[in-house]
Amino acid sequence: MKFFSQSFLYDDPWSIVSFAFFLRYPNPYASHVASCDVISRSLSPQGTLITTRLILKHGALPRWAPKGIMKNAESWIIEESEVDPFGRVVRCSTRNLDHVKIMRVEETITLRQTEDHKTIQHTEARFVSGFGWGLTKRIESHGVAKFKAHVHRSREGISVILNLIRQSRMQPMTLGSPGLMTTDKSFTEVTRVEHGEKKADNDEIQARSPVQQTGGAWTKITSWLRSG
Amino acid sequence: MAHSLSEACTPLKSEYDSCFNAWFEGYLEPAVSTTPEQRTKFSNQKAAEYEEKCGKIWEKYRSCVQKAVKDKQLDALLDQARQENPLKEPPNDSSTNKASSS
Numbered sequence: 001m002k003f004f005s006q007s008f009l010y011d012d013p014w015s016i017v018s019f020a021f022f023l024r025y026p027n028p029y030a031s032h033v034a035s036c037d038v039i040s041r042s043l044s045p046q047g048t049l050i051t052t053r054l055i056l057k058h059g060a061l062p063r064w065a066p067k068g069i070m071k072n073a074e075s076w077i078i079e080e081s082e083v084d085p086f087g088r089v090v091r092c093s094t095r096n097l098d099h100v101k102i103m104r105v106e107e108t109i110t111l112r113q114t115e116d117h118k119t120i121q122h123t124e125a126r127f128v129s130g131f132g133w134g135l136t137k138r139i140e141s142h143g144v145a146k147f148k149a150h151v152h153r154s155r156e157g158i159s160v161i162l163n164l165i166r167q168s169r170m171q172p173m174t175l176g177s178p179g180l181m182t183t184d185k186s187f188t189e190v191t192r193v194e195h196g197e198k199k200a201d202n203d204e205i206q207a208r209s210p211v212q213q214t215g216g217a218w219t220k221i222t223s224w225l226r227s228g
Numbered sequence: 229m230a231h232s233l234s235e236a237c238t239p240l241k242s243e244y245d246s247c248f249n250a251w252f253e254g255y256l257e258p259a260v261s262t263t264p265e266q267r268t269k270f271s272n273q274k275a276a277e278y279e280e281k282c283g284k285i286w287e288k289y290r291s292c293v294q295k296a297v298k299d300k301q302l303d304a305l306l307d308q309a310r311q312e313n314p315l316k317e318p319p320n321d322s323s324t325n326k327a328s329s330s
Binding site: 014015018019022023025026033034035036037038039040041043046047049054056076078083085086095097098 | 275
């Protein structure tokens with residue numbers, strides 16, 4: 001078994017980071033996510049929100065992996081989360097449902113509000129391979145190495161979403177203005193999600209008409225995405 | 229938004245996600261000073277609001293996904309995962325040992 005753990009501090013308040021965390025698929029850094037579904041969701045008697053999501057991820061096998069080890073490099077992931085808006089905590093735990101004999105990866109993320117109203121993210125992951133054939137350690141080490149790269153990318157993905165939320169809250173009346181659209185990198189990146197490989201052209205964005213100003217940040221973000 | 233595991237459910241998922249996200253944004257920000265009574269009141273209000281706004285589309289989306297999960301024979305995998313429920317287990321639990329020795 002291998003273990004990985006890391007903490008990261010966001011400057012943004014907990015409610016925004018948590019919102020971004022739940023909105024994180026799709027983003028330009030998560031192109032390996034093929035589908036994401038909510039399969040159950042309920043409010044507990046204590047008022048916390050409990051969600052189970054089923055996610056399909058594409059992956060790539062390392063070159064040294066034995067042929068025929070997996071039919072395809074897809075993996076079903078289950079994600080269970082609990083949001084406590086009073087205690088200002090999100091707990092989220094994910095693990096793979098299939099290929100568990102090759103390797104089982106369990107990841108736990110907590111997002112907590114700090115005393116100075118920032119947000120601390122703590123990530124823990126365990127890697128257990130039951131593969132044998134002298135490959136167990138190699139598979140586990142490969143898992144950790146891939147995961148380290150993934151942690152960075154997944155944070156980049158959340159930052160993209162955070163930027164969008166921040167802007168929608170800070171500049172609600174100037175949403176259609178050229179200044180906002182053309183100078184911000186994150187907008188361009190997110191646009192790319194909806195357009196596949198096509199790069200968003202600044203002029204094109206500038207030409208778009210301002211969108212309606214109703215509802216919260218979520219409504220604004222969706223109207224931005226749709227306006228493409 | 230990310231696609232559903234079944235293309236047939238994707239439009240329902242988009243509609244549901246939009247509804248949920250609009251609700252969720254408010255859910256994350258209860259009033260700062262909260263007595264236990266105020267918490268209960270907030271929770272009940274939000275639960276009623278969710279049901280009223282997103283209840284119908286959730287039922288449609290859920291039954292679509294449930295069918296897709298059965299069709300793809302993912303239900304056995306899910307049942308197994310449900311029984312283990314990692315959120316309620318301490319970090320060094322027996323399920324890991326089971327998985328590694330199987």
